[in-house]
Amino acid sequence: MxxxxxQNGVQDNSRRVFLKNSGLTVGGLxxxxxxxxxxxxxxxxxxxxxxxxxxxxxxxxxNPSRALMYFTNQEDFSTIEAAAEQIFPKTDVGPGxxxxxxxxxxxxxxxxxxxxNTKEYMSGPFSLADSVPELGYQTHLKxxxxxxxxxxxxxxxxxxxxxxxxxxxxxxxxxxxxxxFEADKVKLNGATSASNFFGLLRKATIEGVYADPMYxxxxxxxxxxxxxxxxxxxxxxxxxxxxxxxxxxxxSLSSM
Amino acid sequence: MAKKLPKTxxxxxxxxxxxxxxxSELTKKGxxxxxxxxxxxxxxxxxxxxHDELRYAQRYELMQDLSRETVTIRHNLKQKALPYREWxxxxxxxxxxxxxxxxxxxxxxxxxxxxxxxxKTVEHYGKNKIPKGMTIQDWGITHDELLPxxxxxxxxxxxxxxxxxxxxxxxxxxxxxxxLESSEMKLFKDAASKLGYHPYSMxxxxxxxxxxxxxxxxxxxxxxxxxxxxxGCEYGAKADPVVTVLPVAEKTGKYxxxxxxxxxxxxxxxxxxxxxxxxxxxxxxxYIQEAEVVVLSAYQMNNVKIMLNSKLxxxxxxxxxxxxxxxNYAYQVNFGGSTGxxxxxxxxxxxxxxxxxxxxxxxxxxFDHSDLNxxxxxxxxxGKSGNRPIQNNAVPAGTPSWGKEFKDASIKYANRTIxxxxxxxxxxxxxxxxxxxxxxxxxxxxxxxxxxxNWKDQDKQxxxxxxxxxxxxxxxxxxSKVNQGGQKVGDYDIRNYQSTHNTGGSIMGADPExxxxxxxxxxxxxENVFSAGANAxxxxxxxxxxxxxxALAYRAAEGIEKYLKKGGSxx
Numbered sequence: 001m002x003x004x005x006x007q008n009g010v011q012d013n014s015r016r017v018f019l020k021n022s023g024l025t026v027g028g029l030x031x032x033x034x035x036x037x038x039x040x041x042x043x044x045x046x047x048x049x050x051x052x053x054x055x056x057x058x059x060x061x062x063n064p065s066r067a068l069m070y071f072t073n074q075e076d077f078s079t080i081e082a083a084a085e086q087i088f089p090k091t092d093v094g095p096g097x098x099x100x101x102x103x104x105x106x107x108x109x110x111x112x113x114x115x116x117n118t119k120e121y122m123s124g125p126f127s128l129a130d131s132v133p134e135l136g137y138q139t140h141l142k143x144x145x146x147x148x149x150x151x152x153x154x155x156x157x158x159x160x161x162x163x164x165x166x167x168x169x170x171x172x173x174x175x176x177x178x179x180x181f182e183a184d185k186v187k188l189n190g191a192t193s194a195s196n197f198f199g200l201l202r203k204a205t206i207e208g209v210y211a212d213p214m215y216x217x218x219x220x221x222x223x224x225x226x227x228x229x230x231x232x233x234x235x236x237x238x239x240x241x242x243x244x245x246x247x248x249x250x251x252s253l254s255s256m
Numbered sequence: 257m258a259k260k261l262p263k264t265x266x267x268x269x270x271x272x273x274x275x276x277x278x279x280s281e282l283t284k285k286g287x288x289x290x291x292x293x294x295x296x297x298x299x300x301x302x303x304x305x306x307h308d309e310l311r312y313a314q315r316y317e318l319m320q321d322l323s324r325e326t327v328t329i330r331h332n333l334k335q336k337a338l339p340y341r342e343w344x345x346x347x348x349x350x351x352x353x354x355x356x357x358x359x360x361x362x363x364x365x366x367x368x369x370x371x372x373x374x375x376k377t378v379e380h381y382g383k384n385k386i387p388k389g390m391t392i393q394d395w396g397i398t399h400d401e402l403l404p405x406x407x408x409x410x411x412x413x414x415x416x417x418x419x420x421x422x423x424x425x426x427x428x429x430x431x432x433x434x435x436l437e438s439s440e441m442k443l444f445k446d447a448a449s450k451l452g453y454h455p456y457s458m459x460x461x462x463x464x465x466x467x468x469x470x471x472x473x474x475x476x477x478x479x480x481x482x483x484x485x486x487x488g489c490e491y492g493a494k495a496d497p498v499v500t501v502l503p504v505a506e507k508t509g510k511y512x513x514x515x516x517x518x519x520x521x522x523x524x525x526x527x528x529x530x531x532x533x534x535x536x537x538x539x540x541x542x543y544i545q546e547a548e549v550v551v552l553s554a555y556q557m558n559n560v561k562i563m564l565n566s567k568l569x570x571x572x573x574x575x576x577x578x579x580x581x582x583x584n585y586a587y588q589v590n591f592g593g594s595t596g597x598x599x600x601x602x603x604x605x606x607x608x609x610x611x612x613x614x615x616x617x618x619x620x621x622x623f624d625h626s627d628l629n630x631x632x633x634x635x636x637x638x639g640k641s642g643n644r645p646i647q648n649n650a651v652p653a654g655t656p657s658w659g660k661e662f663k664d665a666s667i668k669y670a671n672r673t674i675x676x677x678x679x680x681x682x683x684x685x686x687x688x689x690x691x692x693x694x695x696x697x698x699x700x701x702x703x704x705x706x707x708x709x710n711w712k713d714q715d716k717q718x719x720x721x722x723x724x725x726x727x728x729x730x731x732x733x734x735x736s737k738v739n740q741g742g743q744k745v746g747d748y749d750i751r752n753y754q755s756t757h758n759t760g761g762s763i764m765g766a767d768p769e770x771x772x773x774x775x776x777x778x779x780x781x782x783e784n785v786f787s788a789g790a791n792a793x794x795x796x797x798x799x800x801x802x803x804x805x806x807a808l809a810y811r812a813a814e815g816i817e818k819y820l821k822k823g824g825s826x827x
Binding site for chain 1: 339480
């Protein structure tokens, strides 16, 4: 375990230093539960966690969007990442939700106005008994609370059916569970339904694929590239009358 | 205790198209106008980074903050109404320019038939054609009488268009040439012509060319950037109140705009308003703005709410049919559109809000309804406003809505999908109406508007008929697969966006027993209150409403001046 300084002279591996000094390590092994989960399974490795293959860790990333604002534990993040990947999977056509960083997008949205329902009418009474689906959103729960319940239910269903966490299941097992959610064959709690959660998750997944990359998803504009959507352009006046399809390199808002 | 402010000639409640037109017309004549706007100020400078689908289209940046105020909705008189908690079916604008900023710019003039719908229906088909409970009535003004005001709006906003080739259709001279024609528009026009229909380019407030209007306001041409609907125009090419009428009012020195000002009530006694009570949302302080004339120029639903909360006019009772405030609420029948899937790729991302082509062969009374169990119809159109990727993921019927198959199909067809829409007319019914909700309140403790509305057989039959027509056009256009619309329609579903064309609730007419406003948009029951929004429509036509709202605003401006000169009822 090294405490060497990086090129800028800033102390690296600060959490490891913290751990070492905090007394949470015993003979080099990390004892703490949550922090142990963060740091990865190989204490002593000098390799930053996020460069490990397949790792979506919360630290040492050069992409500032790849940090968590809402989820507090890796398990929840992995559950949403796996569920979003089934909604928008990697295929021959192009990358799926995971490679597009959609779970980071969802995390950021849950931390902000959307997750907190700041621009929605959230005054009571909440008359679920009088509610019909056609009259829309009628729960006192905010979207982030519906996600929390949904994640819990995805994992408890996975546990019941397969004795595993949702993100540890095979793809077709995950799909089968999501279909049950969509069809309300799983009960969340009295204040919202599995299909409500599924609807929000589907909506957020599509948004994460195609929203401007500044929101954390649509990594490298790969969502737009798949669809041949040019993003933010000033004018299409020159091509509007063209009969043939015009392929353009997409531009994000950060290019202005 | 509300603070009293010095009296002005005219106060407008809301600064969108109606508030803007009233401000410009009456300040030009030398009157003092105060504009109260609940939202913030804004200009083209605020749209530098407007090409953001998530922020503007999915998160409704330009729309009213529902946490402060919304409406409640139920399907029938027996149900308990529940709040419209998140945006879905329709969107109300907020901030300077109101819905006149986020509109698409599709600018139509209603048909002569629309203004005399009751008389013409009876004349053509007899009284029995009107089903029990349908409360259509004439508007108390004819198309010819309204035409000069329509022309004022067309010239002020610089509408681009071409003549409607349909025999018997009203003819207008548009001030600017039609928009450029895309290959999808050409395909639609060719197919429609082959089927014997009469297509023409959509009349557009997105300027086709640089234009200077009669008020000497110059604006540049549209760039077809594809971010129009739900967005403000950074070029000022799309006509909105902020780039057209408001600068004219400001220049006179007679206009005072106050943003962040929410009007709660119109104060009145003995059939005359004294002014309005409003809250400055930045300081929390209440003010009374006294005025000779009060103009309710907010969004349709909010105008009705203020009338009801102010106890202006007699509320409508659906059981007796008596009363007028809340009566004849109507919407738009948009489920008759169809979606076609093509082998060829089109530049679907490019476009403008009012770019498109349309036909009126199935609109109004241009076709024979003798053997049909509905009246009126729809403007059938192909809109090319620019398909954004989050909102547009159409897949052929039978494709799942998520997973591998969905993903691959939604990407394959992303640039191979063309929709033909049908903007169906919505008729008023005795039990589709607006009143105050007994339970839910806004941020100031005032009752919300309660909307009681559901689709009727008329709507379902109309939608089914239009679905056949729109699917037929797509097949002629060469679509390999078509999702035909209008075939299965359940209860009104607020979850999916349909149209922001809410109309009625305080309608104009010739008789104070059956209408709230006379044909100068003056309240029968309160002579110095005017309201020229879509709330004045007796029913909703097969067109977008803004052209008619604009014409009625010019008509109201003339009425207000007449009233200020001689007082009393103008009709």
